[in-house]
Amino acid sequence: MSDEREAPNRLPAGGSIDRDRPLSFTFDGKSYSGYAGDTLASALLANGVVLMGRSFKYHRPRGLIAAGSEEPNALMQLEKGDRTEPNTRATCIELYSGLSATSQNRWPSLSFDIGAVNSLVSRFIPAGFYYKTFMWPASMWLTYEKFIRKAAGLGVSPTAPDPDRYENTHAHCEVLVVGAGPAGIAAAAAAAASGARVLLIDEQNEAGGSLLASATGEQEPVRAWIADAVEQLQSNPDVTILKRTTVTGYFDYNYLTALEKVTDHLPPGSDPVAPRQRFWKIRARQVVIAAGAIERPLVFADNDRPGVMLANAVNTYINRYAVLPGRNIVVFTNNDSAYRTALNAANKGAEVVVVDTRREVDNTLVESLKNAGIKHFPGHAIVSVQGKLAVGAVRIMPLSEDGKTVQGQAWELSCDCIANSGGWTPSVHLFSQSGGKLAYRDGIAAFVPDAATVRSVNPCFSAGACNGTFSTTDCLSEGATAGRAAAIAAGFPGSDVQLPASDPASDDRGQGDIHPLWLVPTVHPVGEGAAKHFHDFQNDVTAADIHLAAREGYLSVEHLKRYTTTGMATDQGKTSNLNALAIMADIRGAQIPEVGTTTFRPPYTPVTLGAIAGQETGELFLQVRQTPMHRWHVEHNAVFEDVGDWKRPRYYPLGVEDMHAAVQRECAAVRDRVGILDASTLGKIDIQGEDAAEFLEMIYTNGWKKLAVGGCRYGLMLNEHGMIFDDGVTSRLGEHHFHMTTTTGGAARVLNWLEEWLQTEWPQMNVYCTSVTEQWAVAAINGPRARELLSTLTDIDLSTEAFPFMTTSEGQVAGVPARIYRISFTGELSYEINVPARYGRYLWDTLIEAGKAFDLCPYGTESMHVLRAEKGFIIVGQDTDGTVTPHDVDMSWIVSDKKDDFLGKRSLSRLDTARDGRPQLVGLLTEDPAFVLPEGAHIVSQVLDKPPMPTIGHVTSSYLSPNLGRSIALALLQNGKNRKGDTVQVQLMDGTVINAQVSSTVFVDEKGERARG
């Protein structure tokens, strides 16, 4: 970079940036330069860019507040086109070459934003104003809403599919350590020393946690120890360290989720192998949470002006990124931790003033300021901030004893940066998600995990700053103790680790004696005057809004949250929640713990949807199931239908045939000659065991004990309500061995059903159910010439005497072992030939070849539906809908009255289930034989001019029957059994009324002779 001018705020030396690797990038179309090791935020700040975004509601100009994932303001639209990504925190984007970012929620430009008129009328649009207006006239709401919606939102969604790849992965470990700061590293070291498998996860790109913000020379012994410990952990094969990874959720039984940003720090698409992000699902025996703490802002007038930052963020930019955010810095604090920032900034050449709300400050701190030439205003507060697009100056005044008012001599201090600290909030998010309760600790003015409330299903330990322990020495020892305890709890011997010697002189002081001042007063009462005291920056929620919520009775912390939207922005209130509820406590005159906290909800930071979906997109979203014959169907132009997970041929058009023509041709072929159907998808369950027959007696409505070996029988299954649930033919292969078939879509459901009864209700039964759906390939040949065709390929005696209808036989077909079921879903002479799946395509090809002599016709599901409808055979789920009994479909013959019990039997006798006049399955013949009723059309009891009209039934199946040369339909019709011969009226959506005659459901071969022949 020697030939270019250095960015104005970049310090000449220091930081963990790589000055040998300059990177250029653009923000709002303007080019800038940064270094490898920068974040987008630090690079912009180095270049003197202070204005980075606009707020959600008032469109106030906003700059950086933080240096980490808690950042509420600097949200960017990253990249363009199909890789664009809205609402990305500049503080979490590692700079890469060619990065392009734009600001959001502003028009036409970031510095001149029309939306900022909201700011001018802010007085009239307080929290919840929209509940009180936009109601007149009622019809206008959608119009108002259109504008509201346009104004809302932040960045824009991509409008093209994501070109990047994501992964999901699982991990198991004995000890999961969340956070690789001093406490986390000590914990990992202690657990690893015990021999436990350890997973150490941190969201930064390097370990160190809070030490990453410390200046060179600060806390050297600890830094050296950390470096050494990390090296040892890295070389330990039982330890996995994930950097750039955020633990996002804590679910029951120590199941945690994490998002790893694998290649987000590289130019998009530049890594040809690695996924963009990886989503981890972790099962940990024990968890050590060492997630650190987040500094919270002081809530003072106009504390949102660009240049107002958290003190430790300023420190981080100085020490980690070598960026000095301002030349004239006012440090405003109520605790000790910000003094470090003051000294560091002064050391780097900034003019620094410290304004402390406390009257008494530890003498060593006062001395150190004096030595550094830093002005000190104890007992003072900032009462106003000047500057809109950037901070220009502040006014400070002495605070009253109780901190409620300001009075006395005011001072104006010009400045370009305000580094403020309201204290530190332990990151209790994960602990709270685990179900643990929080306890308020007065000494640090914050909530900490209550170790007594760790739930037994989610064993975990909290250590370090997230546990309210702020000094580095204490964090190390607490971490080591937690790591050791976690290893012991996971069943390992405890091991100690050698920690660096405590050095009080160099140790960081943490907060010291914090002065909890939740709302910094000005000369005006809060809520009056133009100034705003923000606590939730992104959602623009102010202290005045909390007062308003309290005034209107939204006192519960959840009401407060929902009414004002505090804590509901993309930062989920990381910097705002405690301030909000403390202000509410003050208004209510209650203690902070009485107000309580809202529930911490996963994820800790927002998670990319693509990463959660992982590999399971596109073709892998839900794998397509294909039969062994699938390729043949594709080669022969089949049009497929999704049935459950399966692709089934719906019809096979020849030339320019449409579905109608193809189906007419296929159906005629089956009735006239012979057709072939791929029936492999039918659910098949092998049932064995001494009690198999007894079991089927309970599962089906009819009798099974007397079924001879080799016999097949159709069965209906009912649910507990007596309603038809599935059907199919089951065959007896041996005394204790049955082969059950189910509907294609119902196969898994039926197996679950069988298992549920076996496992929970009838554990005494000796029955084993095995899904064999995919073990068998099935070709069903149907039609008067089926026997002739089959006889060319098998030695099995196919005569009716030797192999009657509803029996099964085993033998060789086309030279491969086969089970043939002589059953029929078309009403024709039919053989369902089952062969081991690996012979499926061979069998099919052989049948097709042999079938040429018989003009064999392949047919699909659509023809199958027509053919079965001609016979009045029901399709469960189409002619039934879970509210239909066997009696309703005219199948009382299948309901045994001899059996003591079967599933659904009791319900069949219930008052409504047994009554007359229920919807019952009937046939319908339209007056106009050419008219095919739409499925789903309703039968009305009375035709009226317009709806509502009383309905008495609906069409369940409807086709043009090639064999009858007219339309046929099945319908569920109230009292249908007694309406045979009646004419009913079908009312279509377009107002047309179709007359139809109620008929039998069997339209072809009523006696069933064809199948038996």
Next chain:
Amino acid sequence: MKAYSLLALARNGLAWQKDWQRAWRSPDPAAAYDVVIIGGGGHGLATAYYLATQCGVNKVAVIEKGWLGGGNTGRNTTIVRSNYLLDASAGIYEHAIKLWEGLSQELNYNVMFSQRGLLHLAHSVHDMQEIGRRGNAIHLNGIDSEFLTPQQVQQMVPFINLNCRYPVMGGLLQKRGGTARHDAVAWGYARGADAAGVDIIQNCEVTGFQIENNKVVGVDTTRGRIGAGKVGVVTAGHSSVLAEMAGFRLPLESYPLQAWVSEPIKPIIDCVVMSNGIHVYVSQSDKGELVVGAGSDAYNSYSQRGSFDLIEHTVGPLVELFPLFSRLRMLRQWAGIVDVTVDRSPILSKTPVENLFFNCGWGTGGFKATPGSGHAFAHSIAAGSMNEIAAPFSIDRFNSGALIDEGAAAAVAH
């Protein structure tokens, strides 16, 4: 009650917001009420509101264990629709929509009922048959319903992936369906009820019923005994617990049901899209968040905690249906407890205990019914017998078998 209006906003703006009234009082419980409603969610508050404003019941209290609207009222995906298959369902949900249509004005509280259309997708021949039947049934019940072709679906929802794993074959649109601002519904009813004299008592848990001669005469609470002429229980996921206190059982199972929102983005999807074939539904809130939900967890629980795999099983389908959403991020997920009956239809019913009424079993779809449920329940409690709209939802149906099996019939997650 001082009315909300643009003028009121202006006046209060000038007065630095100092003159706004409390939206509802925080009274101590009286010794006795004509009707005590247990449960301060949307349904309970609506019931109290209609009891006080339409049924001439003077002394009404709502008793709430926690904070108003803290149960499923504040945890749902805010969808409102009435495109149900069965007449009884159509009856109550359409009754609700008609009330929704004037609710903001009636309550003088903007509940942001937004009729921007609700689209059910069909992804298979079976789905097409299902929407075919349901579309006709809805139409003949006098409720708006339209079939859309895939191209029309694409026009309404430009970025949808019609050729997803189960290609979109059509859609069923209810234009009068949409969303509402869930919290506002509870608050609006609370404010209206309070103005009509209803005592809303938060942080008061019922610990038992006072029952004499099989007649309820009061409730025991953490704030003492409260006498009651009649008691209406509207406690969603905890209804079975309350029933047990009253000495009977209800055919309910409670499950966690989860939902989540994305980070807010500028408007990208205008209507509500529901897909049973892919198993996800999504809408975009006025704030810009995508609001996403799907099925309930498979295990019973009274805890508001679900398991993550259910969340995964909504994200995958969402990205499959809308591949452009892949780079967006999940902001917040949560769970509620839903009380589910065997036919997945609600219970509005008298009980074995005289003067004790239950309104529960709304399962995964109660929010949309809030006004209709409250209205029907209030009138039924006042009359002492269930009105025409509520009658089919009696607990007697579990004995008679006259189930209202919307789930079985329509295979619709609702």
